[in-house]
Structure formats: C-alpha cells, structure tokens
Amino acid sequence: MKKIILVLLITAFAWSCKNSKETNGKLQVVTTTTMITDLVENIGSDYIDVNGLMGSGVDPHLYKASEGDVNKLAQADVIFYGGLHLEGKLVEVFEKMASQNINTIAVSDALDVKTLIGSEYFASNYDPHIWFDVHNWEIITQFVVEKLTEANPEHQAVFEKNGADYLEKLKVLNENIKSVISTLPAEKRILVTAHDAFSYFGQAYGFEVIGLQGLSTATEAGVQDVQNLATFIIDKQVKSIFIESSVPKRTIEALQASVKSKGFDVQIGGTLYSDALGNAGTDEGTYIGMFTYNVNTIVKALR
Structure with missing residues (x-):
C-alpha cells in the first residue's frame, strides 16, 4: 500500500x-x-x-x-x-x-x-x-x-x-588495482564479507568471494550459515574477514566469535565500502578512491 x-x-x-x-x-x-x-x-x-x-x-x-x-x-x-x-x-x-x-x-x-x-x-x-x-x-x-x-x-x-x-x-x-593484487599470493585471495557484494570483483581480479548474507541485505544470515562459514575459514586458514560500511557489523562479529570458539584466530581486517561510497569530500567518497581503499585494505589484511 x-x-x-x-x-x-x-x-x-x-x-x-x-x-x-x-x-x-x-x-x-x-x-x-x-x-x-x-x-x-x-x-x-x-x-x-x-x-x-x-x-x-x-x-x-x-x-x-x-x-x-x-x-x-x-x-x-x-x-x-x-x-x-x-x-x-x-x-x-x-x-x-x-x-x-x-x-x-x-x-x-x-x-x-x-x-x-x-x-x-x-x-x-x-x-x-x-x-x-x-x-x-x-x-x-x-x-x-x-x-x-x-x-x-x-x-x-x-x-x-x-x-x-x-x-x-x-x-x-x-x-593500479592489478598491481596491488599481484603482491598477494593466489592461495590467499579469499574474501569473506558481510554480504555477497563482491562477486564481480572476485571474477575480475581472481578472488574467491563469500558473503555471510546473500546478495540483498534483506536476507538474514542464520546460525547454520555462520557455522558453515566458520568451518570454511578454518579449513582454508583465512587470516582476515571484513565488515561493510552499509551493513551492521554484528554479523561479522558473530562469525569471528564462532571461528574463535573453534580454536582458530581470525581477525577483522577492516571495513570495506560495498553498496555506498565514503563520506563526501574524502578520497573514499569517490568511486576511484573507494576502489583504491578497498583493494589496499583487502590485500594488506590478507597478506
């Protein structure tokens, strides 16, 4: 209505x-x-x-x-x-x-x-x-x-x-993106984020991408989703996972807690811009600045 x-x-x-x-x-x-x-x-x-x-x-x-x-x-x-x-x-x-x-x-x-x-x-x-x-x-x-x-x-x-x-x-x-990513070994190119926003990035730049939630943030992640992804992180020895600026951080924090409860220490590698740019007037407030920031954050945390 x-x-x-x-x-x-x-x-x-x-x-x-x-x-x-x-x-x-x-x-x-x-x-x-x-x-x-x-x-x-x-x-x-x-x-x-x-x-x-x-x-x-x-x-x-x-x-x-x-x-x-x-x-x-x-x-x-x-x-x-x-x-x-x-x-x-x-x-x-x-x-x-x-x-x-x-x-x-x-x-x-x-x-x-x-x-x-x-x-x-x-x-x-x-x-x-x-x-x-x-x-x-x-x-x-x-x-x-x-x-x-x-x-x-x-x-x-x-x-x-x-x-x-x-x-x-x-x-x-x-x-520049390709140059920065080339410094990260292929086996470390696993990107785990709050929701499934980075599949085009993964396809273009050689990352395996997994989002805790689906493509739309209207889709909630369940307990089993968290447990399954926690097991994956441990199996693949993923060093860092990422929050997104437009998605509440509680889901990634819950994932981190689940991984740690299983005896593996995964870090939160930073906050990525996914469905929105950063604040106006900053580098991250532009498409080019946002993309540059994201790639630098990802590579630094996973390296």
Whole structure:
C-alpha cells in the first residue's frame, strides 16, 4: 500500500510541477546510489544539477523514499538508477515512472546480459553489484555520456570530453588495482564479507568471494550459515574477514566469535565500502578512491 501511495504522489506532483520547474537553465538529474552520483557528476560537471537520493553508508537494498525524494524525482529531467533490483523498494516507483515516459534510466542496461553474474537468490536473477568490475564501469561511463547527450545535446562536446577524461582515470585505476593484487599470493585471495557484494570483483581480479548474507541485505544470515562459514575459514586458514560500511557489523562479529570458539584466530581486517561510497569530500567518497581503499585494505589484511 505504501508503494502505491508513493507512486500516486510522484505522479500527481510531477504533473503539477511539469511546467513550473526552476532549473536555472541546467539539466536536472536525480541519481540513487553514491556510485552513480559520483559518475554523473564527473561527466556532467557544472553543466547539470545532480541530486543524489542516497548518502554515505546508505543501504540501497533497504532504502525507502522520503517526501523530499518525491520532490526531487518529480522535478527531474533525467533519473539514473542501478537497476537489477538493487534499489529493491524503489523498483515499482521507477517502473511506473518509465511507463509514463519519464526519462528513467537503469545504468545496468548498458551491460550485455551475458556478462552479468546470475543468482537464483535475487529477484532479478542477476547480481546488481556491477560497479565492482572496473570494466563494467567503463561501459556504463560511455552509456551515461550518451544518455546525458540525448537529454542535453547542446553540451555534447563537454560530456564527451569529460567522459573521455574519466575513462582514462578508470584505466589507470584498473592498472593500479592489478598491481596491488599481484603482491598477494593466489592461495590467499579469499574474501569473506558481510554480504555477497563482491562477486564481480572476485571474477575480475581472481578472488574467491563469500558473503555471510546473500546478495540483498534483506536476507538474514542464520546460525547454520555462520557455522558453515566458520568451518570454511578454518579449513582454508583465512587470516582476515571484513565488515561493510552499509551493513551492521554484528554479523561479522558473530562469525569471528564462532571461528574463535573453534580454536582458530581470525581477525577483522577492516571495513570495506560495498553498496555506498565514503563520506563526501574524502578520497573514499569517490568511486576511484573507494576502489583504491578497498583493494589496499583487502590485500594488506590478507597478506
């Protein structure tokens, strides 16, 4: 019922605001996750106004739209979201807006479905954490350039230039990631985290990845899940496990306690950024800074 009410509110508000936007001449863009916000800001720079719905540490799987979000969505010329049911509780809203010819774009549409990681445990049947393969983010960067150009063709040259500059930065990032990971022996490349957000990372960079919870943080880990993973950690002699910034740390702490009760000492290797970037204004508040921080944290703790 709440979702229906939210959709009706957005529809009514969008209709009433359609001809009364105060846009100061700039394209009004709304984004969902911090990763998408960072990307769109890099491409649009000063030629668009970007409103991100979610901030640092926010879990998109459980996010609920506020009244303020309704206002932002209604005022938007373009809306970029992750797709693949990443924003679980907003899916119906975006589908309804798309059916009303509102320019609502899932960045995951940029990717060939054959390259997606399947999962029988997630509503879309695909893992939505696509940003953890830099190659995916390169493809999505080009896609966002195209979509912003379609919405604002007079600034095509700016968007294409910014996109090209950002792609070069992503290329350097990918090279740096591989260089750091090369210092970690292959047998130590086992990444255990709070939920299953790092499968694209594991596939791209040669890690075995296991999340205590499923792909969505709405899925709770049971006692048997903890016990089974504790046994795995001991069998594989995993040195460190990791908390995630957008997931309560109690599940990983429970896993650590379970491992220690069996006579093996596993450390918490640090906090990784998974479904959200770090605080605005910090290195970790950008996609490139977040990825660099994560890789350095992982390799240092597992080495």
